[in-house]
Amino acid sequence: MSMSISKQPPRAPFTRRSTAEEVTADIDLDGKTILITGCNSGLGFESMRVLAMRGARIIGAARTRVKAEQASAMIDGEVIPVACELSDLDCVVSCAEEIRKTGLTIDVLMCNAGIMALPKLQQKYGLEMQFLTNHLGHFVLVNRLLDRVEAAPAGRVVMVSSLGHYTSVAGGINFDNLSGERGYVPFTFYGQSKLANLLMSNELSRRLEGSRATSNAIHPGIIMTPLSRNIGSIRANLSRIMSWPVTRSVEQGAATQCYVAASPALDGVSGHYFVDCNAARKSYHGRNPELASRLWEVSEKLAAQYL
Numbered sequence: 007m008s009m010s011i012s013k014q015p016p017r018a019p020f021t022r023r024s025t026a027e028e029v030t031a032d033i034d035l036d037g038k039t040i041l042i043t044g045c046n047s048g049l050g051f052e053s054m055r056v057l058a059m060r061g062a063r064i065i066g067a068a069r070t071r072v073k074a075e076q077a078s079a080m081i082d083g084e085v086i087p088v089a090c091e092l093s094d095l096d097c098v099v100s101c102a103e104e105i106r107k108t109g110l111t112i113d114v115l116m117c118n119a120g121i122m123a124l125p126k127l128q129q130k131y132g133l134e135m136q137f138l139t140n141h142l143g144h145f146v147l148v149n150r151l152l153d154r155v156e157a158a159p160a161g162r163v164v165m166v167s168s169l170g171h172y173t174s175v176a177g178g179i180n181f182d183n184l185s186g187e188r189g190y191v192p193f194t195f196y197g198q199s200k201l202a203n204l205l206m207s208n209e210l211s212r213r214l215e216g217s218r219a220t221s222n223a224i225h226p227g228i229i230m231t232p233l234s235r236n237i238g239s240i241r242a243n244l245s246r247i248m249s250w251p252v253t254r255s256v257e258q259g260a261a262t263q264c265y266v267a268a269s270p271a272l273d274g275v276s277g278h279y280f281v282d283c284n285a286a287r288k289s290y291h292g293r294n295p296e297l298a299s300r301l302w303e304v305s306e307k308l309a310a311q312y313l
């Protein structure tokens with residue numbers, strides 16, 4: 007099976023220091039509708055703020071409607087707040103149904119929400135929680151809304167993956183241990199969920215071939231957000247870590263996902279992985295089309311009653 011990678015994206019004149027406002031400076035999103043998961047915090051909130059500033063109507067998803075409403079009240083622009091608890095697949099289905107009822111087409115579906123490195127194994131539906139939240143919840147949301155994305159003139163799915171996809175479990179995705187019961191390591195299971203984000207984007211891109219819609223994945227950089235709440239050593243040394251040259255601000259961290267969501271230069275570009283607004287190299291497993299296809303099929307089985 008071949009990888010589905012469209013034309014190479016043009017080189018973007020941005021760096022790791024560019025902010026979301028800077029990379030979208032000349033872009034008019036008036037008339038576009040952008041769904042963002044995890045809109046109440048960190049990169050999702052900044053993406054919502056900046057993309058709304060550029061004129062998009064935002065559908066802002068958070069774990070609860072109250073959280074989504076509170077976040078949307080803090081920015082200028084049009085926001086439809088919705089509840090989407092990704093680890094509750096009934097809630098994901100209800101969210102998708104509520105969005106469908108608006109009759110809106112979706113120009114961008116930004117799968118941004120995520121959790122990282124839960125210290126102890128947590129499970130639901132017999133699945134490890136990071137795989138469920140970061141991957142399967144988004145898998146259901148995207149599949150339930152895909153026709154709304156395809157109905158847009160140039161619909162885009164943007165998967166917020168991570169450089170952490172390089173540090174997944176042996177074999178990339180351990181289909182024999184999606185429950186975590188045969189051994190759980192917090193960071194490698196985070197890596198597995200972020201590899202799943204990338205593989206899902208790759209496979210979706212292949213499935214969207216011949217349509218107007220595209221799918222790409224991104225790594226935002228290293229940004230001190232509440233994402234690291236579970237890692238005591240990071241929290242204890244926050245001010246020191248923030249001064250490291252590799253870390254960046256939330257305004258800079260949201261740049262790549264906003265650029266990939268909004269830049270006209272990326273029309274028709276699909277199946278890529280972006281870092282600092284430019285196409286970057288995927289890991290060995292992240293380049294494996296068979297693994298991507300198998301993950302899609304397994305995910306369909308796992309979530310069958312919600313699709």
Ligand SMILES: NC(=O)c1ccc[n+]([C@@H]2O[C@H](COP(=O)([O-])OP(=O)(O)OC[C@H]3O[C@@H](n4cnc5c(N)ncnc54)[C@H](OP(=O)(O)O)[C@@H]3O)[C@@H](O)[C@H]2O)c1
Pocket residue numbers: 043044045046047048049050068069073090091092093117118119120121122139166167168169170225226227228229230231232233234
């Ligand atoms: N920060 C980094 O250095 C970094 C690096 C690489 C990749 N990323 C990726 O960037 C994305 C955004 O992270 P961030 O740094 O902005 O973290 P963040 O500030 O913690 O935001 C994460 C968002 O996801 C939401 N969320 C968590 N669990 C959820 C669930 N079960 N259902 C629905 N929403 C849920 C959170 O809601 P609550 O606030 O209610 O918990 C929050 O809105 C994540 O996918 C992360 O993996 C971040």
